[in-house]
Each structure stands twice: as structure tokens, then as C-alpha cells.
Amino acid sequence: xxxxxxxxxLLVTVLAALTATACAxxxxxxxxxxxxxxxxxxxxxxDKGGLVLIGD
Amino acid sequence: xxxxxxxxxxxxxxxxxxxxxxxxxxxxxPDATAIAxxxxxxxxxxxxxAAQAEAIKALSAKVDQLAAVKVRAVxxxxxxxxxxxxVLASGxxxxxxxxxxxxxxxxxAIDDGQGQDTFFVxxxxxxxxVGFAGHVKATDDVTIGTLIEVQMESNSTASxxxxxDRGLGGLSFAExxxxxxxxxxxxxxxxxxxxxxxxxxxxxxxxxGTALVGxxxxxxxxxGILFSTSAGPxxxxxxxxxxxxxxxxxxxxxxxxxxxxxxxxSLSGSLVAGGAADAALRYSGKHGGTKxxxxxxxxxxxxISSTTNNTVNGSASVLFGNGFNATxxxxxxxxxxxxxxxxxxxxxxxxxxxxPLPVGxxxxxxxxxxxxDIAANGDEALAVGLQLVQNLDRFGTELYLGYRHYSLDRxxxxxxxxxxxxxxxxxxx
Numbered sequence: 376x377x378x379x380x381x382x383x384x385l386l387v388t389v390l391a392a393l394t395a396t397a398c399a400x401x402x403x404x405x406x407x408x409x410x411x412x413x414x415x416x417x418x419x420x421x422d423k424g425g426l427v428l429i430g431d
Numbered sequence: 432x433x434x435x436x437x438x439x440x441x442x443x444x445x446x447x448x449x450x451x452x453x454x455x456x457x458x459x460x461p462d463a464t465a466i467a468x469x470x471x472x473x474x475x476x477x478x479x480x481a482a483q484a485e486a487i488k489a490l491s492a493k494v495d496q497l498a499a500v501k502v503r504a505v506x507x508x509x510x511x512x513x514x515x516x517x518v519l520a521s522g523x524x525x526x527x528x529x530x531x532x533x534x535x536x537x538x539x540a541i542d543d544g545q546g547q548d549t550f551f552v553x554x555x556x557x558x559x560x561v562g563f564a565g566h567v568k569a570t571d572d573v574t575i576g577t578l579i580e581v582q583m584e585s586n587s588t589a590s591x592x593x594x595x596d597r598g599l600g601g602l603s604f605a606e607x608x609x610x611x612x613x614x615x616x617x618x619x620x621x622x623x624x625x626x627x628x629x630x631x632x633x634x635x636x637x638x639x640g641t642a643l644v645g646x647x648x649x650x651x652x653x654x655g656i657l658f659s660t661s662a663g664p665x666x667x668x669x670x671x672x673x674x675x676x677x678x679x680x681x682x683x684x685x686x687x688x689x690x691x692x693x694x695x696x697s698l699s700g701s702l703v704a705g706g707a708a709d710a711a712l713r714y715s716g717k718h719g720g721t722k723x724x725x726x727x728x729x730x731x732x733x734x735i736s737s738t739t740n741n742t743v744n745g746s747a748s749v750l751f752g753n754g755f756n757a758t759x760x761x762x763x764x765x766x767x768x769x770x771x772x773x774x775x776x777x778x779x780x781x782x783x784x785x786x787p788l789p790v791g792x793x794x795x796x797x798x799x800x801x802x803x804d805i806a807a808n809g810d811e812a813l814a815v816g817l818q819l820v821q822n823l824d825r826f827g828t829e830l831y832l833g834y835r836h837y838s839l840d841r842x843x844x845x846x847x848x849x850x851x852x853x854x855x856x857x858x859x860x
Contacts, residue, residue, distance in 0.1 A: 384779035385759040389725075391749055401695055406715040406724040408632055409642040410557045412533050417827040417859045423529070424827075424859070429517040429565075430527030 525568040532561035535643075537831075537855020539588055539652070544847025545659040550591040553584040553600070554855055556651040557643055560607060573615045578626070580608040588853065589654035593665060607682060620689040629687055629699040630679020630709040630728035630744065637758045638722055638750035639782035640794030641818035643857055644833030647746060647760040647778040649800050649814035650674035652835050652853050658846035666846055673812040673839055674802045676776060677744045677762030679730045680709050706734030720752025733767060740765040746778075754784040758798075772809075776802040782818075791822030809842040827859035 407414065417424050517528070535557055539550045553559050559582060566576030581604040584590075590599045610624035637646050645652065654671030680703055687701035695716035702708050709730035716723055727745035744762030758780040766773050782796030795818065802812040816835040823830065837849040 382777060384757075385747075385761060385777065388749060388757045388759045388779070389747055391757065400718070402717040403692070403695070404715045404717040404722055404724070406636065406713070408635060409637065409640060410635065410646070412531055412560065412562065412859060415827065415859075416824060417531070419860045420531070420827075425529035425531030425564075427517045428519045428528045428530065429521045430524075431516055 523567060526565070527567075528563070528565035530561070530563050531859075532559075533557070533857055533859045534559045535855065535857040537588075537853050539591065540852045541593075541653055541656050542850045543593065543656065543659040543665075544661075544849070545663055545665075546593070548593050548596065550586060550588075550596050552586045552588045552591055552853075552855075554643070554651075554853065554857070555584065555587045555589040555654065556646065556648070557857060558582040558584045558587065562608070569613075572617055573613060575613050576611065578608045578610045578612070581605060582607055587655075588652055589650075589671060592655040592657050592669070594657070595655070616691060619691050622685075622687040622689075625682065625684050626687070627682050628680040628685050628703055628709050628730075629689075629701040629711040630730045630742070631681050632678065633711050633713070633726040633728040634676040634678040634744045634746050634760050634762055636724045636726055636746040636748045636760075637780070638724065638748040638756045639758055639780055639796045639818070640756075640784050640792060640822075641780075641782060641796040641820045641831075641833075643820055643829060644831040644853060645796065645798055645816045645818040645835065646780075647676040647758075647776075647800065648674075648678065649676075649778075649798075649802075649816065649835060649837075652816075652833060653837070653849065653851040656849055656851065658837075658839060658849060661845040661847060666844065668806070668839065668841070668844075668846060670837055670849065672806045673810055674776075674800070674814060674837070675774070675805050676760060676778065677742050677764055677774070679711070679728045679742060679744055680707055680732060683707075703735070707732040707736075722750040724748050736767070738766060738768055738771070740767045750784070756782045756784065756796075758782070770808075772804040774802075774804045776800060776805070788821070791824040793822070794818075794820045807841065809840075811840040813838045829857045831855060831857070 415424055416422055420426050535554045536559070537552050537554050539552045541548050560580060562578065562580035564576070564578050566574050569575050583602070583604055585600045586597065587600055606625050608626045610622055610626035612620055612622040614620040634647050635642070650671045654669065656670045657665045658668045660666050684704040685701045687699060689699040690697050696712065696714050698710070698712055700708070700710040707730065709728060711726055711728035713726040714724065725747035728743070730742045731740070732742065733740045742762060742764045746758065746760035748756065748758040750756040760778040761776060763775040764773055778798065778800035780796050780798035782794060784792055784794045787793055798816050798818070800814045802814070804810055805812065814835055814837050816833060819832045821830045832854045835851045837851070839846050
């Protein structure tokens with residue numbers, strides 16, 4: 376029963392994704408996992424997001 | 432009046448007139464002194480000003496000299512090349528190198544049906560880690576890079592249990608990435624070393640913003656916790672043993688190739704030490720205000736696993752412009768053991784991202800996952816959870832709170848459900 380519910384949820388999500396994909400012009404997007412160290416501001420490093428040793 | 436008297440009167444009048452006309456010397460003498468003093472003071476101050484001007488001129492010259500020395504130390508490149516920023520010097524102005532990392536600590540409270548426990552933990556979903564990343568633009572098209580990233584988990588949520596609640600992990604580093612790569616916008620990316628295989632992460636695509644405290648690997652929150660038997664004693668069954676998101680071949684020593692992106696699609700494949708191999712297809716794109724990402728992977732691991740021939744896994748996530756989002760994931764392993772059922776899982780999450788506070792995005796979600804036959808035939812494990820993550824953008828910090836309910840139906844063994852609550856902070860430094 377629960378597996379069927381999850382299968383339906385999976386199907387709905389995939390259909391939503393396909394609909395969104397088909398209905399609008401695509402812009403490039405690089406997916407980044409939230410489980411990795413995120414880009415952006417760091418507590419000590421500020422806007423650089425890391426301690427820059429060399430370069431920008 | 433006699434002549435004598437007349438002379439006396441004249442003398443007296445003269446004396447009085449003289450007295451009246453007399454202007455004492457002290458009446459004019461102080462002004463002259465003050466003027467002279469002021470003249471001396473002005474002359475002294477002019478001399479001081481002149482001396483200070485000379486001193487400022489000398490200091491300015493020294494500052495200019497020091498600035499020139501600093502520029503030479505940072506960028507020894509000759510010919511007036513732009514200075515390479517950063518705190519170390521490089522002779523190549525196309526080089527970039529930086530140190531980065533995060534600390535992710537929390538408090539885990541559990542109730543195993545027979546008792547409660549509290550642990551101070553490192554959140555294994557996104558562990559405490561540090562990395563060194565560098566790259567150089569070899570040509571306009573090709574970038575060559577290196578990545579070293581290690582994690583250090585003390586009391587990982589994957590390890591703590593009712594029988595072992597402290598001193599786990601300690602000062603040992605665990606490898607995550609020891610990798611070098613060449614990346615071309617035209618030809619793709621080739622990676623060699625310890626790092627993500629092609630199928631790594633394909634079960635974990637998630638736009639909810641709450642993956643930190645709840646995602647398809649539901650076991651990450653309390654992987655070492657033991658189920659209690661209904662009779663009372665702890666069993667030997669752990670949460671981590673009966674839940675798995677089958678995330679391909681994970682990270683390993685491998686060689687990997689990724690194609691460039693074609694209309695948002697990219698293919699990748701890797702060969703892993705020991706003979707395993709995998710391939711994955713990924714998609715990501717933004718359609719209007721909607722972000723979509725998905726992936727599916729196949730891994731053949733028969734040469735490195737005594738229990739599994741191959742794995743198929745995938746996930747998809749969509750984030751709408753209004754903040755609502757949905758994520759699904761699923762996977763199936765083909766068991767190599769005789770008489771062993773194929774493990775599988777399904778997972779779904781609904782979430783909402785908003786900005787009710789000025790400090791950063793607030794993300795909510797609920798999720799559910801069914802994980803069957805992971806550890807043994809007939810196992811039916813269910814996980815249900817709630818997640819909340821508050822971003823503090825200015826401080827590179829996320830505060831999180833997650834709740835998860837684990838239940839397991841196993842043939843001939845009755846175990847109690849487990850409730851787990853995890854709260855903590857991930858701080859990027």
C-alpha cells in the first residue's frame with residue numbers, strides 16, 4: 376500500500392517535472408548537492424566562501 | 432601775591448600738568464612683549480610645520496616603497512602583469528587555490544521504545560570536513576584541477592548507539608576526494624583518483640533545502656541506533672542496516688568521464704578499482720521560474736561485492752518559483768546470493784522554501800520512505816520525517832531540526848519503533 380503511494384508520488388513528480396520541462400524555454404542550471412560544502416558566504420572567509428591562497 | 436608765591440604756583444601747576452600728561456612706561460611695555468612673544472611663537476610653529484611636512488614626505492616615500500615590496504611578493508610576474516590576489520605567491524596568474532570547509536555538529540535524542548538516550552554528534556549527512564581545491568586555466572578551454580577533501584567525524588550519527596555513545600571517530604581523517612581532473616567545455620571532464628563515481632549522488636538529487644537533516648538516506652540521522660526487541664533487550668539490528676538509498680558506487684578509486692552538457696543532459700561513466708563500473712544520465716535545467724534536476728544510474732558491482740550483482744537507482748526534484756518543491760528517489764539491487772530477494776526502496780518528499788525572516792531562506796519538508804529486503808528477506812522498513820532548516824546567510828550557517836520515525840517489520844522478530852530528533856548547526860568557514 377505504502378509502496379503504491381510512493382510510486383504514485385514518484386509518477387506525479389516526474390510528470391510535473393516533464394510538464395515544466397516541456398512548457399517553458401530551458402535555461403542552463405548546474406545542480407549542486409546541499410550535502411556538499413555549499414557555495415557562498417563563509418563565517419570567516421566572507422564572500423569568497425573559502426580562504427583564498429592564490430588567485431580570486 | 433608775591434613773586435615767590437607766583438613761582439611756587441607755577442611750579443605746582445607744571446608739576447600737576449606733568450603728572451596729568453605722564454604716561455607710565457608699564458602702560459605700553461606689555462603689548463610690545465606680547466607681540467614679540469607671539470612673533471616668536473609663530474616662528475616656532477612655522478618651523479614645526481615645516482618639519483612635519485618633511486616628516487610626512489619621508490613617510491609617504493616609505494609607504495610607497497613598502498607597497499611596491501608587497502606587490503612584488505604577491506606577484507613576481509614580470510612585465511607589469513596584474514598582481515595575483517591571495518596571501519601566497521604564484522608565478523602563474525591563471526592559478527586559483529583555496530582552503531574551505533565546514534563544521535556540522537548536533538544533538539541527537541532517541542527513544543527506542545524501551546528507553547531514551549541523548550548523544551553529541553557529527554551529522555553524517557554532511558560531515559565536518561576540510562578541503563583544498565586548486566585549478567589552473569591551461570588554455571581558454573581547458574582547466575586542470577586538484578581536489579583534496581577529508582572529513583573528521585567525532586561521534587558520527589552513523590556510529591553512536593545505545594551501547595557506544597562517546598569517543599567514536601576521534602582524530603582520524605577519512606578520505607572523501609583525492610582527485611585530479613582536466614575539464615574542457617568542448618570535450619567534457621576526465622577525473623582520476625579517489626572521488627565520486629558516475630552513480631554517486633544519483634539517489635540524492637534534492638531541491639528542498641532540508642537535505643542536511645533529512646533526505647533519501649534516511650539512515651544518516653541515526654544509523655548506529657539499535658532496534659529494541661519487544662521483549663526488552665536490544666537487538667543487533669541497526670537503523671543503518673535496514674535502510675539504504677542505494678546510491679550507486681559512492682566514492683571510490685576510479686577513473687571517470689563526464690560529457691559536456693547537451694540541452695541540460697550529460698552522460699558519465701566510471702571504472703572502479705576492483706573491476707566495478709557504472710554509468711549515469713543526469714539532467715538539470717531552469718524552465719521559467721521552475722528548477723528541475725534528475726538522474727538515473729546503473730552500476731555493475733559483481734566484481735567487488737559478494738551480495739550484489741548490480742544496482743539501478745535514480746531521483747528527481749522540482750522546485751517551483753513559489754517555493755514549493757517535490758523530490759522522489761528509488762532504487763533496486765539485484766542480489767547475487769542464492770535465495771535472496773532483491774532489495775529496493777522508494778522515497779518521496781514535499782517541501783516549501785520561503786523568506787519569512789530577513790536572515791535567510793527557511794525550508795520545511797515532510798518525507799516518507801519505504802525500504803524493503805535491505806538486510807534480510809521479508810524486511811519492510813518505513814521512515815517518516817519532518818525537517819526544518821533556517822539559513823543565516825551572513826554567517827554561512829544553517830540551523831536545523833529534524834524528526835524521524837523508524838519502524839521495521841521483520842519475520843519472526845518483533846522490534847520496537849524508534850523516534851529520533853536531531854538538532855544542530857552547519858557552519859561553513
